[in-house]
Amino acid sequence: MYGQTVQAGGEFYNVGEEFTVYDTIAVTPDLDTLSQQPPGWYGTFAAMSGATIHSFFNVRNKGNCELAYCNLDGRDQFSFAFQADSISISFWGSGFAFFDVVAGWTRHFLQNALWQASLPFEASLTLRVQQDDKLKLNALMASPGYGPVGGGYGDLSGIGEAALAGSQHPMMAAQTQGVAGPMARIKFPNRINIPRRANVAAELNFTQYGRAVLTAMTGPGIVTQYAPNPAETYNVPVMFGITCALHGRRLVQQRGELHA
Amino acid sequence: MDVNVREPWEMHDTLVVRPTLYGSESAAGYFTTFAAFGQRNDHLFFKRRSEGNVHRAYCNQQSEDRTDFVMQAFEVGLLFTAPPTPLQGSWGDTVVNEFMVPFWTEDLPRHCAASLKIGQDTNLVLNAMMMSPGYGPQTSGAAQGVDTLDAAPPPTTYIPEMIWTAVQGVPVPQSRYWIASGGFENPTPIGIPKGELVELKLEISEHARNILQGVGGPGQMRIGGEGEGPSPVYIDAQFGIQASIWGYREVQQRGELRAS
Numbered sequence: 001m002y003g004q005t006v007q008a009g010g011e012f013y014n015v016g017e018e019f020t021v022y023d024t025i026a027v028t029p030d031l032d033t034l035s036q037q038p039p040g041w042y043g044t045f046a047a048m049s050g051a052t053i054h055s056f057f058n059v060r061n062k063g064n065c066e067l068a069y070c071n072l073d074g075r076d077q078f079s080f081a082f083q084a085d086s087i088s089i090s091f092w093g094s095g096f097a098f099f100d101v102v103a104g105w106t107r108h109f110l111q112n113a114l115w116q117a118s119l120p121f122e123a124s125l126t127l128r129v130q131q132d133d134k135l136k137l138n139a140l141m142a143s144p145g146y147g148p149v150g151g152g153y154g155d156l157s158g159i160g161e162a163a164l165a166g167s168q169h170p171m172m173a174a175q176t177q178g179v180a181g182p183m184a185r186i187k188f189p190n191r192i193n194i195p196r197r198a199n200v201a202a203e204l205n206f207t208q209y210g211r212a213v214l215t216a217m218t219g220p221g222i223v224t225q226y227a228p229n230p231a232e233t234y235n236v237p238v239m240f241g242i243t244c245a246l247h248g249r250r251l252v253q254q255r256g257e258l259h260a
Numbered sequence: 261m262d263v264n265v266r267e268p269w270e271m272h273d274t275l276v277v278r279p280t281l282y283g284s285e286s287a288a289g290y291f292t293t294f295a296a297f298g299q300r301n302d303h304l305f306f307k308r309r310s311e312g313n314v315h316r317a318y319c320n321q322q323s324e325d326r327t328d329f330v331m332q333a334f335e336v337g338l339l340f341t342a343p344p345t346p347l348q349g350s351w352g353d354t355v356v357n358e359f360m361v362p363f364w365t366e367d368l369p370r371h372c373a374a375s376l377k378i379g380q381d382t383n384l385v386l387n388a389m390m391m392s393p394g395y396g397p398q399t400s401g402a403a404q405g406v407d408t409l410d411a412a413p414p415p416t417t418y419i420p421e422m423i424w425t426a427v428q429g430v431p432v433p434q435s436r437y438w439i440a441s442g443g444f445e446n447p448t449p450i451g452i453p454k455g456e457l458v459e460l461k462l463e464i465s466e467h468a469r470n471i472l473q474g475v476g477g478p479g480q481m482r483i484g485g486e487g488e489g490p491s492p493v494y495i496d497a498q499f500g501i502q503a504s505i506w507g508y509r510e511v512q513q514r515g516e517l518r519a520s
Contacts, residue, residue, distance in 0.1 A: 016441050022387055034466050067373035068465040071385045092370055092389075095362025095426060096346075146390045146435075148366040150426030153401025172346060172362050172424045181392070181430040182438070223359045226476045228295050234474035236359055239467055241370065243387065249441060255381050 014081070016249040021082065023056040023244055024069035029220055030237035038065035049214035056202040056244040081251040082194040086185040087135065087202065089125055090144035090243045091116050091177060098171035099221040099238050109171055111217045115240050116175040122210025126203045129194055139204060143178025145185035150174030185247065202244045264330065269509035271331065273305040274318035274502040279478055284313040294360070298464070298472025305460040305503040327456045330510035332449040335436035337504045338374055339393035340365050343497040344425050348479035357477050364499050365426040371468035377459040378452055384439060388462060392429025393504065394436035399425040436506060449507050460503045
């Protein structure tokens with residue numbers, strides 16, 4: 001039953017808490033300069049295209065990847081029992097969809113759109129719990145159910161921009177897969193129960209065409225901006241990522257009661 | 261007998277980055293530069309602001325670090341808000357750092373972890389983009405070609421015009437992150453006692469902190485001043501993050517409604 005307390009044994013009871021488990025792979029040109037390089041992350045699209053399978057939930061944890069990108073305690077085992085209602089995968093880029101591959105050169109605009117609109121269709125997503133394949137999807141079907149929503153209007157005069165080296169007209173975008181609301185997620189007809197300490201893996205496998213697109217996508221690049229000292233510029237590294245999430249509830253020991 | 265009644269309520273707290281601070285905002289942990297904001301690994305909500313040191317639009321808590329009343333929490337949201345144009349200048353009329361508005365609203369949430377702690381319990385750890393606020397600006401529009409005023413030399417200054425807004429998730433209440441157990445059919449909200457510690461912590465990744473510390477700003481938005489009109493007016497660009505918890509508060513019964 002939805003929300004029912006679950007007896008874990010003896011007089012101890014676990015309660016269900018709404019929770020989301022997520023893990024991320026990313027491609028970023030500043031990977032080498034970060035204090036730690038999460039496993040399964042890449043510095044270039046070309047390097048990423050060399051891997052046949054990208055795996056989630058059994059590679060990274062809070063220790064080797066920052067909390068913004070992964071909230072797993074265990075690297076390859078779930079640290080609590082989990083009742084999964086849905087799975088989502090989000091291909092995300094930057095809201096500033098126009099960047100340089102080399103500082104001062106013409107900005108590229110297509111990588112963002114290819115990453116977020118085309119590549120999800122060029123990958124399969126398989127969810128495995130222990131030894132069982134629970135789900136095999138086209139990755140575009142697993143809408144994230146969250147992400148940016150934007151819009152605007154403008155008159156893109158260019159001359160004002162000319163003062164900034166390497167800069168051209170700005171180009172904004174707000175992209176995601178599906179409508180950016182939880183109602184857009186696919187729901188499992190039957191909840192998938194994941195025991196504590198189970199091995200779980202979500203595997204993303206790109207098509208040959210998808211890998212060819214990745215190889216052709218030079219970058220990711222940078223965006224040249226002014227530094228706090230306006231006499232200097234700063235090259236902002238642009239990160240692209242893929243976040244896979246399982247949505248449902250975790251079963252944990254009962255919290256303290258409410259005393260009003 | 262004391263009887264508490266439930267009233268629909270939300271509690272919110274806001275962090276602001278703006279070149280100029282007003283009134284007692286300097287005591288509220290607000291920032292005047294991206295660099296200063298990015299020097300901290302994490303930022304806390306519901307910990308140091310109240311109606312006493314910031315405007316009620318930013319925080320509706322009477323106590324800085326304790327809940328004012330019993331709260332039954334159903335949803336939590338996080339809004340990253342930025343000025344409605346990416347074009348800002350810090351130094352005269354030069355249009356600079358157009359990257360930062362889309363970065364703040366669309367990229368930065370991807371690079372932050374948000375954790376909700378009530379009392380001693382961490383109830384939720386999430387990527388901040390998943391914590392949709394359920395409200396925010398929505399913009400659409402169109403514009404035409406290149407502004408001919410571009411060609412005019414200074415002091416008839418040229419500036420490109422561009423309006424852009426983005427929000428995290430579809431701005432409808434159904435997009436907010438649901439924290440009550442039991443789902444929509446049989447919800448059991450998280451009970452927060454009166455006088456309890458509530459903390460929403462935002463942890464920024466190293467990649468994003470490097471960017472925030474590397475760029476200048478926020479700058480100023482220029483209003484008017486093209487052609488033969490009056491001189492331009494400048495106003496600070498404001499960036500902010502607003503956390504909100506939605507549900508019921510429990511308060512003493514009000515006077516009865518007497519319609520006769």
